[in-house]
Amino acid sequence: MPDTSPFRERVTRLLRQVDPAIMVLLAAVLADLAVLLPAATDGVGMPLVDLIPLPGILLLAACAVTGRSRPVFAGWSGACVLGANSVLINFTDAPTFSTLLPETSFAECVAGLLLVYYCARSAPAAIAVVTISALVTAEVATAVLRDAGVHILQLAGMGVALLVVAVVPGARARQGIGDGALGTLLRQQWLLVGVLALALFLDASIVLSGPDVDLVMIVPAIAAVVLALRGVNHPFSHAFGISGVIAATTMLALLTRADRYVSLGGVPVAVTASGMVVTALLVRLESPRRAVTAIATLSAAVAVGTVVQVVTFIQPFTHYDRRFQLLQGLAVTAALLLGISVAIGLFLRARDSERKTTVEAAVAEAQTAERMALARELHDVVAHHVTGIVVQAQAVRIVAEQNPHVVADSLGQIETAGTEALAAMRRLVRSMRGETGDAAAAAGEQPGPGEQATTDLDADLRKLATSAVHGVPVQLDVDVPQGLPQEVARSALRIVQEALTNVSKHATGASAAWATVRGETDAGGPDESGRALLHIRVADDGEPGEPGPLAAVGGYGLVGMRERVELLGGTLTADRHGGGWVVEAWLPLQGDEESQ
The missing domain is CATH 1.10.287 (Helix Hairpins)
Incomplete structure (x- = not known):
């Protein structure tokens, strides 16, 4: 099995626990910096006065990060920070900019939504209502103190829409409703979520600073991001979808005369980022023929759209053709971005091949x-x-x-x-x-821990339950049939031992574990064969971590358990249930040889 350094294990464990919502919040903070830093150094107004809101923005983002574990405290702290920052902005006449809410930055909007979501998900109902009301009051005070100039009904409409977006998912999570395929995808691809969210925030800052007609460019940006996220595992068909989005972007720009993105190739930043992501995924996952076909289609859509918009919106100068120079620069930039995307895809393809070989070798060793x-x-x-x-x-x-x-x-x-x-x-x-x-x-060779078993499975299990889970109490339910074959008893002990070891290693925050070993004579097993079976079930109430995009090869205890069970003619399953995991095994008490 390959050696893994302790530092790499710690980094991998940390990355597995990253919340996609935190990545979106980080992208929002970076987008605010991209707006505030140039404004603070443009020589207009007092030097650095545009950075006055930044400390409050960072404090509010810190409150949102804390809200995952302490929603009520973080909610009230966020309301106080938002109000104090608004008072400071009003006192110093520091300039602000509007995003989803008037005179409220990207990070403030995202942090507020997260605080509302965490309160709706985890806080007691009455306390959650009071805390969310405090956050809403702080936002209304923000609009007033920062002189947003927005009609109260317009502000109420936008606020109610955002409240629904945050409260409904929080209430669903409180009721234990699963996240579904999209939620699982977001948790597994948190890094991709952060990158695309940053691109969306940059697009929002670009179109909000221009005429209202430019707002239509947000629609294809969002559509491209959705296609890129949904195409993580099947990029071929979604590449053609993004090609269609690029064509639709060109049509929207021509119909509305929105020329905000002409100098960027005629497409929003999020569309460009989504195209690069899909290109890298095509090189990584698809065959060369399919990848070349899809990438060529994407490149053609970009080239046609760019040429049409540049020719339409850019007028040539008297002595030289400005359009030719712009197209030449955009062609070089497009070729560079395409090369970067292909290089990333080739790197990921090589890493996947190496990881597959490593995993196969480790599984064989286990x-x-x-x-x-x-x-x-x-x-x-x-x-x-x-x-x-x-x-x-x-x-x-x-x-x-x-x-x-x-x-x-x-x-x-x-x-x-x-x-x-x-x-x-x-x-x-x-x-x-x-x-x-x-x-x-x-x-x-010397036997390892747990192999010094006796002939009394009941006693071995009770000894294991009191000594092998490192502080997590185990509730046992043991009803061992008489005349249990020794190889079945030993395998049952090893399965319970490995499952409880996984509880201590991987079940974050587990407070209890349950182990059941009972004989069954009905057709309750997964094979429904009616054979006499020994049913083994180990469950916990922890919070297992999700494997992230940079997950390293870890232990192979489950492989060993499945190998042992299959050799005895049984079956084994490991599924997530509630907050923790459930490992179940069915071992036949009489093998095929005996029945014959």
């Missing part, structure tokens, strides 16, 4: 380790039965001369013990298929 553990158990199981056979044979030889009638009974017992030994051996010997005698000799 399977081999599990098979060697089963081989050691094979020795213990067979030795147990054979020892009984030898003892009974020795006893028969001693008493045969004095009481010949004992021989028949003893031979029957020896036959039963031999049959049981053969059945156990046939189940476990599957793990040694293809191995040589040298590999069997390797089983003499």
Whole structure:
């Protein structure tokens, strides 16, 4: 298994916990900086006066980050920060700019929405209503103190729309309704969400600073971002969708005479970013022929749209053609962006290939380790039965001369013990298929933790529950059938041990775990075969982390569990349930060999 440095593990664990909402907030802060910094150094008005709102913006963003764990405290703190910042702006006459709400920056809008969402999701109902009301009051005071000049009904309409956008998802999360495919996609692709959100904020700052007619360019920007996000796993068809968006952008610009983006190639920043993302994904995931076809279509759409807009909106000078110079510069820029996108796609494709090879090697190593553990158990199981056979044979030889009638009974017992030994051996010997005698000799190494099992599964499970979960209490429900085969008992112990170990390692904030080991004689197993089964179920109430786009190769305990269960003819599932995970296994109490 490949070595992973502690630093890389810590970084990977941190990246897995990144919230896509925080990435959007970070993009909003960067967009505010992109607006405020140039304004503060343009030589208009007092120097640096445009940066007066920045500390309040950063404090409000910090409140939004805190709101994930402490929504009420963060909500009230955010309301106070927003009000104080508005008073400071009013006192100093610092200039502000409008976004979704009048005279409210991008980061302030996003932070307010997050604070409302966190309160609606986690705070008690009555307290959530009061806290959200305080945030709404602070925003109304902001519009008044910053002299927004917006009619109260217009402000109320925009505010109610944003409240619905924040409160409805929060209420759904409070009721335990799942996020769905889009929510899962956003959590897994948080980095992509942040980049595209930043592009959208930049587009908003561009069109809001121009005539109202330029606002139509936000529509294709949003459409391109949605297509890029939905095309993460299937970029080919979505590439043609973005090509259509680029064509529609050109038509909108011509119909409305919106020339804001001519110097940028005629397309919004978000459309350009979405095209680059889809190009990189095409190179990464699709075959060369399909990738070339889709990229050529995208490039043609961009080229035609750019030429049409430049020729329409840019007038040539007397002595030289300004349009030719602009098109020449845009062509060089487009070629550079295309090269960057293709290079990123090739890098990701090579990394995926390397990761696939590494994962396959690690899985094979985990399977081999599990098979060697089963081989050691094979020795213990067979030795147990054979020892009984030898003892009974020795006893028969001693008493045969004095009481010949004992021989028949003893031979029957020896036959039963031999049959049981053969059945156990046939189940476990599957793990040694293809191995040589040298590999069997390797089983003499020292057994790892948890392999020093006794013949009492009930006692082993209770000992495991009190010593192996590092402080997380375990509630046991054990009803072990009589005459449980030793290989099944040992496998059950190992499965419970591995599942509880995963609770201690990966279930963030877990306060309890439940382990059930019971015999079942009905058709309750997933195969519905009606066989006698041993049902194993381990659950927790933690919050498992989601694998992020930079997730490193981790442990393979689940691979080992599945390998062991399949070798015994059983099934294993691991699914998310509520806040934590549930691991279930069904082991047949009688193998195929025994039934035959």
